[in-house]
Amino acid sequence: MEQEIRKTIVVNQLGYRTTDSKIAVISGESRSFRLINKTTGEAVWEGLTGTAREDASSGLTVCRADFSDWKLAGVYSLETDGGQSSDLFVIGEDVYEAAHQALLKAFYFFRCGIDLEETYAGEWKHGKCHLTPAIVYGEDERRVDAWGGWHDAGDYGKYVGPGAKAVADLLLAYEYYPDAFTKAVPLPETDGVMPDALHECRYELEWMQRMQDTESGGVFHKLTTLRFPAPDTMPEEDNDELYVSPVSATATGCYAAIMAMAARVYEPFDQAFASGCLSASERAWEWLVRHPEYPCFRNPPEIVTGEYGDKQDADERYWAAAELYRTTGEERYHTAFRQLAELAFDKCELGWADMGGYGTISYLLSERETNSDLAEQLRTGLLSRAEQLAAVCRQDGFGISLRPEQYIWGSNMLVLNQAMLLLLADRVAQTTAYENLALDHIHYLFGRNAVGMSYVTGFGSRPVRHPHHRPSEGDGVDEPVPGLVSGGPNLGLQDEYAREHLKGRAPAAAFADVMESYSTNEVTIYWNSPAVFVLSHFV
Template sequence: MEQEKRNGIAVNQLGFRRMDRKTAVIEGEGGTFRLISKTTGESVLEGKTGTAAEDRSSGKKVCRADFSGVQQDGTYKLETDEGQVSDWFTIGDEVYGAAHPALLKAFYYFRCGMELEETYAGVWKHAACHLTPAIVYGDETRHVDAWGGWHDAGDYGKYVGPGAKAVADLLLAYECYPNAFARALPLPETDGAMPDVLHECRYELEWMQRMQDAESGGVFHKLTTLRFPAADTMPEDDTDELYVSPVSATATGCFAAIMAMSARVYAGFDAAFAAGCKAASERAWDWLEQHPEVPGFRNPPEIVTGEYGDKVDTDERYWAAAELYRTTGEERYHEAFLQLAEREFDKYELGWADMGGYGTISYLLSERRGDLAVAERLRAGLLERAERLAAVSRKDGYGVSLQPEEYIWGSNMLVLNHAMLLLIADRVAGTDAYAELALNHIHYLFGMNVLGISYVTGFGSRPVKHPHHRPSEGDGVDDPVPGLVSGGPNLGIQDDYAREHLAGRAPAASFADVMESYSTNEVTIYWNSPVVFVLSHFV
């Protein structure tokens, strides 16, 4: 059954760092609130809520309780004279200390092609899977041995574009916040030399390299079976034939970009691997130059697994040119980037279909001089986008930067992509103007939302319990794999369960914690990855 919000006070169920601003959202007109210590059972603070206002996304009238003045470590709850009570939560500087590594460890649980041993996977262990070579769709005489990588989502498909977005978020998190990854998870590869985040990304990157067509240098779009397996199928029991879909420009552009980025990041840890990434990136770029006009990807006939169709490849080429220039310094990549920068497309989005933001970030964070006028134009555009998001966040009843119509499939990705962009804007501008707003997005994820649910499995007093995730459904373990981020509210109600049970709900309440509601409660690697980035700022 889906979980409804309890008792009218929504908080971050993990808690708040001692020196941060601390607020809760209370439904109704507000009034007096009290902060109760679990240790003594007594009130440590009494205050007045802010003015109540209608929140369009949740369909509720809400107000804020601010208890930032309390900085004493402890466990607390909020209550009002109307009988409203919050969940218990912690105040302390380690409130995210367990969640951050769990959100990263989730990628290990997404691994394909290897046994997940009990030593590392605990009760969520399972046997190796999907080890047979894949048929090249349309040329059944050819096979590609593309084992490994991460399952993309609640099913067992593997996709180059979404995988590149996830790796980019993690590598950016490491580049911006290396100290956040100082502790071992651990993983089977943990060696005390290279951080585990880089070990984990390498597992996906090596799979991507197997997806590069040996003949052309282009990159196959995806690797899946013809159709999805049953909802309770374990990975090792999904034994249908595997197919790689044809080469696409979007996959090849993403591949060129992420390999160039990886060549830079891994150079100080494994020179041979970094050189291999650089060579693979350059081969993919050559393919892009030889194929300037390519139709957008569509699923081939017979294949009905996730399409990840994308009609426009300008943003992927733009990202690839930026990363290749930043990594190699070669002027030909710079010239290509400058030409692409003149074209009309979104240069600030961070989604799997709109990769332009990664190209802009790479260019603005580059140590290379570049074109100062173009850099300034991109910088101004980034800061303008950030301020627009900030304005929405400041007005929203729950503090996030989504308009009502943006509660779409994977809305939690948008929530955290926006928070990520706010933090990047601060870095580019040399300010800390947006950090508090970015943290509001974390509060929302962990329970400060209209449903009072934590959208991360295993974390919070009332976390998601039934994600659309086949291993969690089929493994016989009561609790789902921990550290998985649910897609979140989706006003599109695009599955049978949602259509039957969620029609008429407010956008931010259009969510069901049931396996059947894949359009609201699925998990994916690229919903986890921006959370890792944002939380890295706060640990």
């Protein structure tokens, strides 16, 4: 159903760690509030909210209730003298661990090509799917056996660029927060040696390797049917002919980058796999060198599945050069990186269409010598972007870095990408200046937002329950697959349901928890992946 703005008290429905700041957002004018212990029913804390102000994104007047000084573990709620109340929430040390595990486990549920067995999938089990070799579009006699990998979203397409973004987020999370991944998910591959996050990423990486053209070294852009199946189609029932779309420079650049990154990360665990990743990366790089200018990808005429087109490929090449230089130390990649850095593209973004931020982070956090004017320029640019985001956070009624016009399709990806960037900026600057602001984005994700919902299936007292996700629609199970991040509010009204039911809503409230509203309530691997990264910092 469509979500009304909740004119009440909104909190992180998972709760707050004992020593973190603890802030709720209350709709309406400033007033007194009380913290209620669920067990005793007693008010254990009383205070006054901050000054009320207009929030441009939600259209609400809001004020904040700060109870950060209360550190006693327990289950609580908030009340005001005006009769408002919050959902229950926990104060404790382990409030995010289960959600972190579920966000990671979601990638297993996205797997294509194998049985999801009850042992690992529980009631969301289903059969193997999409095992037929795919036709190379335009070459009817040629087929590619590209089984495996992750379904991209609520449909069953598989795309190299978005997949590379998702794997990069998970590998970065493992690199920077290894202690967050010591517990088994578990997965079929769990062995107590290699962390499950790396087992899961390997499943996608091996699919990508099947997408590299054996003849040219370039990488096919995507693998899909000609059109999406019906909304309640289970994966194993989607039996239409599969097609791989032509090689693209964006896919090849992303592939070269993520394979070089994987070579570095997997080397301590499996030298043969790491070596194969590096060879695949270098072969893709050679394709890029032979094709310095290449047409932007567009869907072939008969294919109407997600296009993932791009205006340019300089950012993907830049990322590839950075990762290859970091992994190999070869000067030819350093030279290419410096040359690509002179081109005009965003060097801080972490989205599937703008990969420049991954190249910048790889370069700045490399063990290679990067004390140069270019490194300083990139460092200054990244920290400047972080401060711009921080300035928006300080003005936003709910404490996040989105401006009203940024509530677009997949706004929660922006929420999480920008939280990720704030944490990475702290790492580059060796500070903790943005840690609390990044945590505010987690509070938003799990309920401290204009509609008072947790945007993660299965978590919180008011979670998303009807995502645009075909397995969750078609499996006959009441609850959706847990741990999926919904796309979130979208002022664009880009599906029929949204146009009919959400017109006139404020940007931060243009959301509907219905399967039909794919432009607000779809799920994807690359919305989950930055959520894993950000939560990894806090577990």
